[in-house]
Each structure stands twice: as C-alpha cells, then as structure tokens.
Amino acid sequence: MQRVAQGEIQAFRIVAEALEPRLERFFAQLGVPASDRDDLFQETCLRLYRAADRYDPRRPLLPWALTVARRVMLNWHRARKPTVELDEARCVADTQRPVPETGGADDVWAFARARLPAAACELLWLRYGEDLEPAEIAAVTRRTPVHVRVLLHRARAALATALEHDGTGMRPQGGER
Amino acid sequence: MNDRPDTPFTELEQRLRRAAPPCAPAHAARVARVCAAVDTLPPPCARHAPHPAFRLLARRIAALALIVLTAVLATRLATRQPLRPSLPPLSATSLLDGLSTLHVPQRMTGPLAAESEDLLTDLVTLTTVINERTLAILF
Numbered sequence: 001m002q003r004v005a006q007g008e009i010q011a012f013r014i015v016a017e018a019l020e021p022r023l024e025r026f027f028a029q030l031g032v033p034a035s036d037r038d039d040l041f042q043e044t045c046l047r048l049y050r051a052a053d054r055y056d057p058r059r060p061l062l063p064w065a066l067t068v069a070r071r072v073m074l075n076w077h078r079a080r081k082p083t084v085e086l087d088e089a090r091c092v093a094d095t096q097r098p099v100p101e102t103g104g105a106d107d108v109w110a111f112a113r114a115r116l117p118a119a120a121c122e123l124l125w126l127r128y129g130e131d132l133e134p135a136e137i138a139a140v141t142r143r144t145p146v147h148v149r150v151l152l153h154r155a156r157a158a159l160a161t162a163l164e165h166d167g168t169g170m171r172p173q174g175g176e177r
Numbered sequence: 178m179n180d181r182p183d184t185p186f187t188e189l190e191q192r193l194r195r196a197a198p199p200c201a202p203a204h205a206a207r208v209a210r211v212c213a214a215v216d217t218l219p220p221p222c223a224r225h226a227p228h229p230a231f232r233l234l235a236r237r238i239a240a241l242a243l244i245v246l247t248a249v250l251a252t253r254l255a256t257r258q259p260l261r262p263s264l265p266p267l268s269a270t271s272l273l274d275g276l277s278t279l280h281v282p283q284r285m286t287g288p289l290a291a292e293s294e295d296l297l298t299d300l301v302t303l304t305t306v307i308n309e310r311t312l313a314i315l316f
Binding site: 004005007009012013016017018020021022024025028029038041042045046049050051052053056058107108109112124125128129131156159160163 | 187189190192193194196197198200201202203204207208210211212214215216218220221229
C-alpha cells in the first residue's frame with residue numbers, strides 16, 4: 001500500500017489479489033448474495049485505493065481492509081431494495097467461481113447465521129473465521145475491546161444454547177472473556 | 178495484541194474454527210476488473226499524507242504553542258495597567274457654585290399657618306361628631 005500511495009498503481013494488483021479471497025469469504029459469510037459481492041469488492045477496492053495515502057504501514061492490512069469492506073457492506077444493506085433472487089442468477093454465479101468447501105453437514109456457521117443475530121454472527125466470524133484479536137475486531141466494528149469481549153461471550157453462549165436445544169450442541173467450558 | 182491469552186479452546190470455539198470455509202483462489206477476472214477501474218482513477222495524493230510520526234510531532238508542537246500563548250496572554254492580563262484618565266479631574270464645588278443663583282427663597286409661613294388652622298378645625302369638628310354619634314348609640 002505504501003507503493004500504491006507513492007503512485008505505483010500496478011502494486012495495487014498485488015493488494016487486490018491478496019484481498020479478493022478474504023473479502024469474498026467475508027461477504028459470503030455475512031449473507032451478501034453472490035450477485036452483489038462483485039460490486040462490493042470493487043467498491044471496497046476503490047475506497048482502499050483512494051485511501052492508500054492514509055494507510056498506516058505499522059498496522060496490519062487485513063483489519064483495515066475489513067473495516068472498509070464492512071462499511072461498504074453496511075451502506076449496501078441500507079441502500080438495498082427488497083428483491084427476489086432469480087434461479088438463473090444463482091446458476092450464473094455458481095458457474096463463475098468454484099464453491100469453497102464448507103463444513104458440510106457440520107456447518108456450524110450456517111446454523112449460527114440461522115439462529116443468531118447478524119451482529120453476533122459478524123463478531124464470531126471476525127474472531128474465529130478471520131482469526132482477528134478482540135482489539136482488532138474492536139477497531140473494525142468501532143467498539144471497545146471490552147465490549148467486543150462481552151459480545152463475543154454472549155454470542156458463544158447463545159450459540160451453545162441453540163446447539164444444545166437443537167440436539168447437536170455442546171456446553172461452553174469457559175473460553176476467553 | 179491480546180492482553181489476555183486464550184484459555185484452552187472450548188469445543189465450540191474449535192468447532193467454529195474448523196468449520197470456517199477456506200479461502201478460494203483469487204478470482205482473476207474480478208481482480209482484473211478492479212485494476213482496470215483503478216487505472217482510470219488519479220493516483221492517490223501521497224503529499225497529503227504526512228508520516229504518522231510527523232502527525233504526532235505536529236500535535237505536540239500545536240499543544241506546546243497553545244500552552245505558550247495561554248501563558249503569555251495570562252501574563253499580559255495580570256500585568257495590565259489601569260486606563261489613564263483622559264479628562265482632567267473635575268471639582269464638584271466649582272460646578273455647584275452656580276446653583277445658588279438659581280435658588281429663589283420663598284416664605285411659606287402664612288400658607289402653613291392657615292393649613293394648620295384648617296386641620297385643627299377639622300379635627301375639632303370630627304371629634305364633636307364622633308362624640309355625638311357615640312352618645313346617640315349608648316342612650
């Protein structure tokens with residue numbers, strides 16, 4: 001990003017190639033339909049490019065990129081009109097890219113998306129899917145680290161309770177707080 | 178960065194980590210579209226991006242300047258001299274001397290004596306009437 005900020009536009013391709021799989025997975029896990037992920041990725045990249053001169057190289061790139069991507073996604077949620085996805089669109093999206101492997105029958109993320117609020121799913125994904133630390137999640141979601149820890153604890157507890165009621169669950173054994 | 182290290186992962190946390198889908202390879206066409214869009218944009222202006230250390234230094238200099246200016250202002254206000262009188266001092270007696278020429282002495286003895294006599298007559302009349310009414314009530 002420093003090279004991009006210095007005017008080396010070609011260097012942005014490296015950034016885009018590195019970020020595309022992470023942002024694609026991030027958008028997919030947070031419920032963005034495949035037909036809209038391309039637009040969100042493009043908008044995120046354009047914002048990152050415009051803000052390249054404000055990037056602090058002492059900080060990791062991924063939380064910064066996820067912060068921008070999250071804001072783009074929130075704007076998209078606000079501006080979205082209720083639509084019905086066409087079957088043809090799903091077929092087109094499936095042929096465009098390989099479907100990443102998921103947990104299959106043990107897809108606890110799909111279960112979490114179905115049972116938990118979106119904010120809780122987002123925090124769980126940032127913590128266990130993107131493997132961010134609570135302080136980094138706090139920067140991404142504009143909360144305090146303590147607040148993030150509390151919300152994570154509640155989300156884990158809610159997920160464990162939902163899994164237990166569903167018959168596939170497990171009891172939390174403490175975990176981080 | 179995490180000030181409190183993770184305790185041994187719970188089964189749920191391990192399950193969440195295991196179930197996280199892996200990243201697919203980068204979508205070349207999507208990256209190419211983004212790069213093409215970026216090519217149409219002007220380069221980010223790096224000259225507007227001061228180094229983070231410079232920002233910190235600039236903040237410290239600004240804070241120091243603010244403190245110095247406050248101290249200078251406070252010092253000046255504390256040592257401020259009272260305003261010099263722009264008019265010469267005036268003597269009150271010299272201004273009031275002319276009032277004696279405006280004063281016209283008047284003799285009020287006659288009117289006051291007549292007023293006093295009228296009041297006395299009224300008082301006597303009132304006392305007489307009260308006595309008559311009071312006696313009329315009693316007898």
